[in-house]
Amino acid sequence: DGGITQSPKYLFRKEGQNVTLSCEQNLNHDAMYWYRQDPGQGLRLIYYSQIVNDFQKGDIAEGYSVSREKKESFPLTVTSAQKNPTAFYLCASSPQAEANYGYTFGSGTRLTVV
């Protein structure tokens, strides 16, 4: 079945650590996105990529980094510079950058700082 796979489902990070969240899609979509979801704040865009080897900052990119070396993969690194990383992280994709018909989402990674 085609879809987006996010791993791990739960992740715990110690203070000062960098962690990487995985996102893989087999939908042959060009565009991929990372969102952060906090209670009462909806979805906030962290980074997005419209094509391989290119990506753009979203609204809250500080403390995060991404890469897009393959069409299928768009990993997100949460660095130690991100002051409040505890949140639910969602990866999404769309066939092309003009996502007029919506995104397909993964099942999310819940990151907790311990």
Next chain:
Amino acid sequence: QKEVEQDPGPLSVPEGAIVSLNCTYSNSAFQYFMWYRQYSRKGPELLMYTYSSGNKEDGRFTAQVDKSSKYISLFIRDSQPSDSATYLCAMSSGYSSASKIIFGSGTRLSIRP
């Protein structure tokens, strides 16, 4: 002011009731409108999308767009306990690759058996 406003709820209704979920928006350039359903600890799934104004029906779900009032609605008929979830509205202008989908903060819905 947020571009998209959505009442967070929670909204609790008895099984079988008609549910009305709503969003308002400020950007008159929006012309693609979507509703997502998100179960607890899961990713959102696309429920319905509508282009421009008008109604769209899919089974027990009806999406309505009133661009003159900048107001969209999702109606759920004969609501079931399985409809208990958070519902997010979303919209985009769709003019170019720079136009992103803007999401509402979600309304938490609970259907009481």
